[in-house]
Amino acid sequence: MSHAMDLTQALGAIVGATHVLTDPQLTETYEHDWTGRFGGRAALVVRPADTEQVAAVVAACAEAGAAIVPQGGNTGLVGGGVPRGGEVVVSLTRLNALGEVDRALGLVPVGAGVTLGALQAHARAAGFDAGLDFAARDSCTIGGAVACDAGGARALRHGTARARVAGLEAVLADGTVVTRMAGLAKDNAGYDLPSLLVGSEGTLGIVTRVLWRLELRCDARVAALVPMESVEAAAALLAALRAEAPTLESCDFFLDDGLSLVLEHQRRSSPVEPRAPVYVLAECAGRSDPTDELAAALEQAGVEEALIADDTPGRERLWALREGHADAINAAGVPHKLDVGVPLAELGRFLAEVPAAAAAAIPGTRAILFGHLGDGNVHVNLLGPEPDDERADDAVLELVLACGGTISAEHGVGVAKARWLDRARGPAEAAAMRAVKHALDPDGRLNPGAVLPVRADQPSSPAAD
Amino acid sequence: MSHAMDLTQALGAIVGATHVLTDPQLTETYEHDWTGRFGGRAALVVRPADTEQVAAVVAACAEAGAAIVPQGGNTGLVGGGVPRGGEVVVSLTRLNALGEVDRALGLVPVGAGVTLGALQAHARAAGFDAGLDFAARDSCTIGGAVACDAGGARALRHGTARARVAGLEAVLADGTVVTRMAGLAKDNAGYDLPSLLVGSEGTLGIVTRVLWRLELRCDARVAALVPMESVEAAAALLAALRAEAPTLESCDFFLDDGLSLVLEHQRRSSPVEPRAPVYVLAECAGRSDPTDELAAALEQAGVEEALIADDTPGRERLWALREGHADAINAAGVPHKLDVGVPLAELGRFLAEVPAAAAAAIPGTRAILFGHLGDGNVHVNLLGPEPDDERADDAVLELVLACGGTISAEHGVGVAKARWLDRARGPAEAAAMRAVKHALDPDGRLNPGAVLPVRADQPSSPAAD
Structure with a gap:
């Protein structure tokens, strides 16, 4: 005491x-x-x-x-x-300093405690875009987003949080500070510790400041909701859009049972008739109106029916169908939420097999699936299992590995999936990660149990090297 | 024996x-x-x-x-x-397998021994661009480019080699293999070992294969050579081009004495009259002709005189002035070549002070300076010093640090600058790098003496953890 x-x-x-x-x-x-x-x-x-x-x-x-x-x-x-x-x-929420935007370089220094929403507004006011966006924008902090390498819908074009990090400052386990905030686009003097810290979830150091790489603001936007007959057809559409619409910023998907749940929850009638098994929601953003570009790309891809929204209310109505999934699912029960990724070529198989795999593990489990098509990033929501019953989760993660995918795409490993890390990464990578963790945090005091499981055979206080 | x-x-x-x-x-x-x-x-x-x-x-x-x-x-x-x-x-030159381009994802698996030039041709044939280019393209290998995080002129738009790495395979010091070749755009399950290996110059592992991220091919190109009154004016031009010309791909610079050396070596007369202290060479690349965009951006930036080349021979004549620096300098003597980076705000001061600093270290030393404006990346060429006399080099690196810059921008640390690494990165980062090196290569057998100097007090074979 x-x-x-x-x-x-x-x-x-x-x-x-x-x-x-x-x-x-x-x-x-x-x-x-x-x-x-x-x-x-x-x-x-x-x-x-x-x-x-x-x-x-x-x-x-x-x-x-x-x-x-x-x-x-x-x-x-x-x-x-x-x-x-x-x-x-x-x-870290008090580290909320937001610096001046360097317009020549498109960079801004951001305290770890600044919310993504505050950074977005700051960037917009200077003629830029933060280049990262997801639903938790007004609560999540930049330090957390970088520590977890957060993603979101626009990662298709702009990359994940990692791609935003032009510089970083962090406190290591011994209280020393590493700082790379000079904004040098090229700097290969020694190992890139910032890259190692991004996505390490606070287990190797504490991010305190980020030099954030902005994108030019693209205010001209158009979205299209495209009903598709299959996931394979959706993937082909994505390939066509990538090739023909360089302004493509996001390309999400959801399935028909998810749409039903959302429509019921939002008390809306379906904007699409007849219904289809898969829906693609794509958005283009440019400095000039990308509507013609998107329309031409859709035509070239052989799309015959699409809902196109070229104004903000219209786009928001379409996105509400995708973003409304979380609320609609929560209203139906307490879901187990799994964020995973699979190679695009395996996405059809994965989506088809998840419901049966989950239900085989725990009979009655219902799986609602949606996500970011371009990244093969699937948000698996399981309704039915008790909070502590992870059998259905495990079945889904087994399927992910069988498809050559990742157990975490944008949410991180945390403690939830730490016990899966060794199998997911294999023994060579897992051993290397443990060695790096031990090198930078020999006493295992930074976020113990996150990312790497705390093991009984792991020395808790080894001799100094 | x-x-x-x-x-x-x-x-x-x-x-x-x-x-x-x-x-x-x-x-x-x-x-x-x-x-x-x-x-x-x-x-x-x-x-x-x-x-x-x-x-x-x-x-x-x-x-x-x-x-x-x-x-x-x-x-x-x-x-x-x-x-x-x-x-x-x-x-690694026999690892020269070049896989099929995945057109939906814009990715291609590349063996470490494939030359950059071979990859560029392969990408072009599939409608893509490698997104990386520099003079050694036909000899350098992808493994080396990734291990050193190579840069080049187009890094302004596409980033350095690091930005091309969508996946990586490497052999670690113990002979185990780590593989991330699934091409998942989002994968934050555990530490990003590929990021750590990029730029580690073969001291943490040997890169054997890379999943390369391609860019869409932009065949419509225009270049402009702009004489400028000062480095500060050149930096302002860069800011304007960034804001107004999203197709801007590269923005290099050279100085008037360098131009004289090149013209003399190439037996050409100057394409620019009257001469100016600084020259900016900018190139835009788009899917449709970017000439109007560049011309408008130049006008908005207040540029009154510029040589614009919208055909390949014309562009090549302009680039020959910039790329001809290396040959012209070599013809004048055996240069000490230093690749450094300074923040854009310090570039004017740095370029102004290098000649005097070098000459103060070794009287008679001549400094020829050119590089990539957008990255603050300066190639310092010192003529005069004997091969083993590093006093002028040291004076330049001192100035780099005084300007808040990096001792290596795109060439790497190697053995040439290893003794500078501790000072350049500071004690906290240097200690972290040593810890990481020791963790992944405890016996110090991978490329010893590169990046981190081999120190007398460094244990050569510590007890296993």
């Missing part, structure tokens, strides 16, 4: 006593994620204001031997940003 | 005796780079044919305790691909 008291005092001296939370009524919101599936008690929550304070906090925790869970907007879905029990939660 | 004999036999059993070279007449071309500045005797040269053979070769070297220098096209400029003395050179 006095040990914890010492750390509380030490952290209070760094960030100010009001930013060290120990009262369960105050710490509660940091201890559980919004899915309700993950979380645990924190030893305390500390809210540093800047990089220097983060470094001092990490050093103090190192001295006290305290494990750390870094947390951004707490919008994660895999339990990687909430305590498992007894850790210090380091909340 | 019998030790080496054993290894020769073991490697012969893996790759066939004809692909293990020990005769100095045969090994010679692998032992020195084309600058003539770097190289040493190899224990032997081994030429595996595929990934499996590379893995077996590395495992055999591990067992024999032999150090390895991986080598691609041997076009490096920093001594990272040639032996320092006594290593086994693993030549």
